[in-house]
Amino acid sequence: MGLRIMKKYNNLYQSKQRIKIVFVLVALLIAVISILYTNQLANALANEEKNKIQLWAEAMKLMSFTDIEDTAVSDLVFKIIIGNENIPVISYFNGMTQSRNVKPAPPGQEEEHYARLIARFSERHEPIVLQLPDDEQMLIFYDESLLLRRLYYLPYVLLSVMLGFVLVALFALRSAKRSEQNQVWVGLSKETAHQLGTPISSLLAWSELLKAKYPDDNLIVEMGNDINRLRIIAERFSKIGSAPDLDIVDLHEVLKNAIQYVNKRTSDKVEMIYNASSKEPIFVALNTQLFEWVIENIYKNAIDAMDGVGQIELNVEKKAREVIIDISDTGKGLEKKQFKAIFTPGYTTKSRGWGLGLSLAKRIVEEYHKGKIFVKQSELNRGTTFRIVLKTQG
16 A cells, blocks of 8 residues: 555656746746847837937037928927937037937036947947038937837846746745655554554563463564564654654764664674764764664665675764764665755655655755765766765754
8 A cells, every 4th residue: 555655656756846947947948039139129129219319419510501491391300319318419529519318428527428428329329420511520429218128138037936936836836745654654654653662562461471481482572572673663763744752862872873773683794883983972962773774775785786695884074063974885885866856755766665765864854953964976786875964952
């Protein structure tokens, strides 16, 4: 039942990943189309403004250097000149400047002010040269209108808005995914604890009866230890979904107990090495049962990856206010793309299992103990190193 649930969840997760990719691609396509269309509009408006300035320049030439006897023509030329209410323009003739739609110069700084503007306008547009009588010339310098400048910046605004929308949507999808993961974790864990409860209670009762009848039988004692271990495992499952109690404990003792438990139930062909940079106690706030589960799970995965033959080495090093635990095996190794995927609920490289072990380990370390767990390094057919980082208590 649980396996079917995890397969269903895994298919749903992959489907949502595809939807996420399609969503991002559609958003990028919309952004690109918007940018191209806006640039097309901006170029069209720029050409229109250039034509208007050329017409304005001719009108200035007529108004300043031609006697216009026709009143209608004179009125039309005047309307063209004053009709420019948006495009910044400066005319220069014989050391004299006239401007329109340009910010006035500060008192006493007229020459420097217009020199800066003319230099800036010249960088953006070639000045319009008007030939006047007696081989004289009038130069017309102009800049984009405020509307055109805003239009140039519009694609970046659109892109920023689109990017913000995509980020918000991805965050919402990620939050929804986490919520679903939590529901799967908690549901399966509680159900597992519930299903284990009754047979474990029955086994405990039978164990006590056997102990009373055969008090000197060591096998019955070992059987009792294993039944008690099942009870602890059921308690671990029952804690998933609620904040566990943390106690200040010596990390060395917790790690050694977890390794010892796995070692007793593993072939002699697996060598387990424990290294510590210091034998001094390392005090950490832990829920011992849950954290031992994390270590046991990593070790069991390592044993599977080595096909029951190889070496597992655990290194503990204290640095400032944190402790680093590296667990290395000599197994099959992982591809780079699997480094994060293996922590996803339902993801498994084995033919059996639900693919919950490492996802629960990540939840226990990062959410319950505020630490970190990740694949530090891995090489195919050479092995994998998991790293756990925890805060110390002094």
